[in-house]
Amino acid sequence: MFLNNLFSKIFRNQNRIEYTTGKAVPLEEIYLSELEKYPIWIYALEEEDVEGQDEFWVKPITNSTNVEAELSTPYILLKIKENNCPVSALLDIENMKLDDLQYWDYKYGNWEELNKLDMPSPIHLISIPSILGKPAVEFSVDIKPKNQTTAIARTLMGPDECKDMYKTLPPNICPVCHTPLKREINPNFIVSNKRSCLRYTYDSFCIVTEDFKNFCTLNHYPNLEFKEFPKSPGNYYFTPLNIFPLDPIRQKIKFEECCSSCGGFKGAYGSSPGFKSKNFTLPSNDFIYRSDIEFGSEEKKSPLIMVGLETEIKMKKFGLKGIYFDDIYE
Structure with missing residues (x-):
């Protein structure tokens, strides 16, 4: 809610x-x-x-x-x-x-x-x-009607899991800026008992439920990765593999300096509102992608999850709870 x-x-x-x-x-x-x-x-x-x-x-x-x-x-x-x-x-x-x-x-x-x-x-x-x-x-x-005509996609969001995946620094990070080079779940992590079907740990791991996974399977969305938690069956670390390029200039994203070790930006801020790159053509109105830019800093950096306008409608009709949406513009 x-x-x-x-x-x-x-x-x-x-x-x-x-x-x-x-x-x-x-x-x-x-x-x-x-x-x-x-x-x-x-x-x-x-x-x-x-x-x-x-x-x-x-x-x-x-x-x-x-x-x-x-x-x-x-x-x-x-x-x-x-x-x-x-x-x-x-x-x-x-x-x-x-x-x-x-x-x-x-x-x-x-x-x-x-x-x-x-x-x-x-x-x-x-x-x-x-x-x-x-x-x-x-x-x-007095309310000002929200202009939905220019939105071409949504950012998929959820509440906090209220704890970190790792109590210390996670594995596979850059030794200088701590950016995750490869994300692995903590096999000892226990997912909280919440009703929301999608949520985020404090260190930006996206967790989804079996209902969310079933929704994706039934709708045949390609290139999605689900990693089940051994100690919390039916709960998964989730990430899309297809990329949705953003326009950092129109979105006014602020980047920290480049890391001398991994070559990536040490941090990026300004995830909302989102703007699609002008060189990217949407595949359809029904998709689940991730942003090409990871937001946040150090080990808490993570991409945004983007869904099509038709995908949003399907999610609501399916009854997925505890998720909400922000606009992405042309």
Whole structure:
């Protein structure tokens, strides 16, 4: 489910002494059924030291449907007044503003950015929980429709696995800049028990589930590599072998200096938004490729995974959970 950039708000002290909370889960793994059962969710900040959790884990308020001021910045469930469509949003109680707005797409069973809705602005939202004791609080939000006409592909992304593949430097790296020359999985790595079908370790290994692998097999995508984890059967390190060239100038990618040992760039930054190289012709609208540029620095560098617009639709129809998409432009 939805991610956000409100770091300054996340770390506010939250007094939840009067509330009973449920089990913490990653933010992106909350679906409509959970929000309908518990329409208020708060950050599990005091549980960040729990292995496998980070600052994006949240937990439900289970004994109240009223948002008090001490909750500071909870996620809440709302409905669009015009059509009753469910919406989730981060509520800034102090300023009574909504952010990180997502609507529930019934067709694909997942959250989508609110600005993808084909509706006139402003949109009126009605809160499901009461706020400061007032039921059905109405919000009016102006949205700018997202221009999807120029997007020609998507970057495939997922949540964090919340740990590294290797506790120390991995094998087969450049001795100077630590860029991976060949990626090998840690045979002792144990994959966490999460619902998302695609996620990344802190050192940028892409992990997928059996469902994701089955999707790729059924659709006959060529040149994909899956390496199964011996201690976590049904989970794989995943990488496409076909290359999708990017345009570093239009994408404004910042490169660090070249390494004196391996000859590659020590780092590359600026993975979004993506721009296709003008010299590259898409094979179709249905593919899974990887970028020609690896982003990040040292042992955490990795390529982007690119999919076609038709591939995105197929993934959603197949029911792959916990993945989201960013735009790549012509």
